[in-house]
Amino acid sequence: MSLPGLPPASDAAKIIADQDDSQTLLQESGKQTLEQAIAKAREEVDRFDNIVLNIAISGESGAGKSSFVNAIRGLKDIDDGAACTGVVQTTRGYSPYPHPTMPNVTLWDLPGTGEPGFKANTYLKNVNFQKYDFFIIVSATRFRENDIMLAKEIQKKKKNFYFVRSKIDIDVQEEAQKGVTEGQTLQAIQRDCEKNLREIKSPHVFLISSRDLNRFDFQKLIETLETDLPENKRQAFVLSLPVYSQQSLEKKYKTFKKSVWALAIGSGAVGGIPVPGLSPAFDVAVVVSFLMKCYYSFGLDDKSLTKLSERVNKPILDMVKESSLVMAIGSNSFLSTKMAARLGAAGAIETACTFVPVAGNIAAAGISFAVTRSVLHEGLDELYRVAQQVLHMAELE
Template structure:
């Protein structure tokens, strides 16, 4: 019984709340925010700037996949279109029509694209930012929303300059200087140099840092969880975000156990834990599609290596994962409830918290370890 009391004290200590009722209420709020937070990102710019390619890249979707934003040499985005993240449908990228096109005139653009619906704007250009870009940024400033300038297709500039014996660093600095000079009337805001096909190159990590800095906590976590894994730093941010969810999920598990409904706890624990691991699995880029894409790019058998992990195999075979979790979580909890009919439910909450937290932490660490190995093999360190 002393061990069970220790488990309950640990639950309350981790929650920062005075009693079980308040701890469970706070945890449910945290879990609800993690699962249901909405983030809307608008991508805009003049025709042909590479908006749709960027939209696909940050969703980790190739240009030819079903559900990808259409690309082409002429204007292909003729209407406002949302593209949810494949594994986080509440996070959406909105591909907006080019500013100044036939159906979206400059004077009414802000109203026509339903400006108020987006958390922030990304303005894309393949060369110097034009009058329309600056005008749009001014309107965004007036409405007190954030915007970020992206200069796309950087590889072409670097390749052309190298033919003239100009170094990559010199070319990148010249591009930034030119863009910021062009944007001087806006206070020379930072310009992020992006290569959509290789997000690990140039300034994508700086862009991510800027977005995280400016977003509120709950939306920041949604952004981090949704982005493709393009570096070790990106993976570590994802890992830290999921670690925050472990406490809340474990407390909610304890709360369910305290409810005197036989069998409810195990079923709910299994569903929550399986969903959590599956979300981590996709966010870390360990699904077959993501691994095949990375393996083809570096010409290494990454998919086969990852399948050596028992938890990755279990997640890929969904039924097997549920059965393993049920076996791990069920026995201890049910036995405590049967021994002490009333007080046992409170004690079981502590046991459930400790057991579920242990399972979550172990699984998360293993998925992180496998994802680190993928990054090493893909030379994304």
């Protein structure tokens, strides 16, 4: 949600400056002055909506790239929009797979180096190297010479890359039949990968099962990527991940919570503009857009919940429908009506205030800021509570 028609930061600061909420605003923004806080709010809102993240997934045919692309987008291999998987080569070019609910995040399923038209020495040029924020190199067995050559080329160009050893659950199961413990199997695979990649300085190697992201090194991979990504990319990455544990849900909740103050500032600034009806309409649009993002990122949409219900064989969808807010978001027009009613009384007061020069504008801005901030927090907390119940019922805590 962009913030059209906002006054400059200095003017917006004057509008909000006399409000009791200004101290809270400074605390949440981490800035010393209102001008600085409002400038940061603009950056935060832009990041919330417009930051583009492109993730490259490379590896030989059969390595499990497509399954990994699907898993990290919260999809099964059989879902609509999923990357094609199979025992034969499925990636003959480099294929973009937009995130199903966050179109600014795209995973690119790249062919392996050495495949026809994608030789190692020209690979990066052929796949449009500069497009990607980082690379994940996937293998289901040993990393091959071409994988290592690719990593070296990426390293020369000073971009981050990570090795993912896939299908670990299959290895663990097979070794268990021989009496080998899971811990022993994981240690052996890790040592073999590190030995295999000894030509790479300090390689990042993660053991992953795309069938179960809650096991093995997936969380470690996510934490590493979060640390390595610049701040403006980190938020998009966190919000795009599937909810697979309480920890992943908590990160999403905290990320959304950090954006509330910035969206409320936009509401406060518009609230001080003496155009009757502008602020209420803007506030409804801000709240609806924000709650829709929370709804999908928390996995509370019918499609996500149906898949989860089938997976754990429990009626989770029925339980979630007990939340009136979740039901309202499921019908976007109803949500707009619900939020318009929730914000309507404050809007009427704001409109009346704008007819009083200067002081009225200040009062209108303060009302808009406080009310929008409150509604955003309430909605976020309600959806977070429901998502926690979903995790508890699915036993994914």
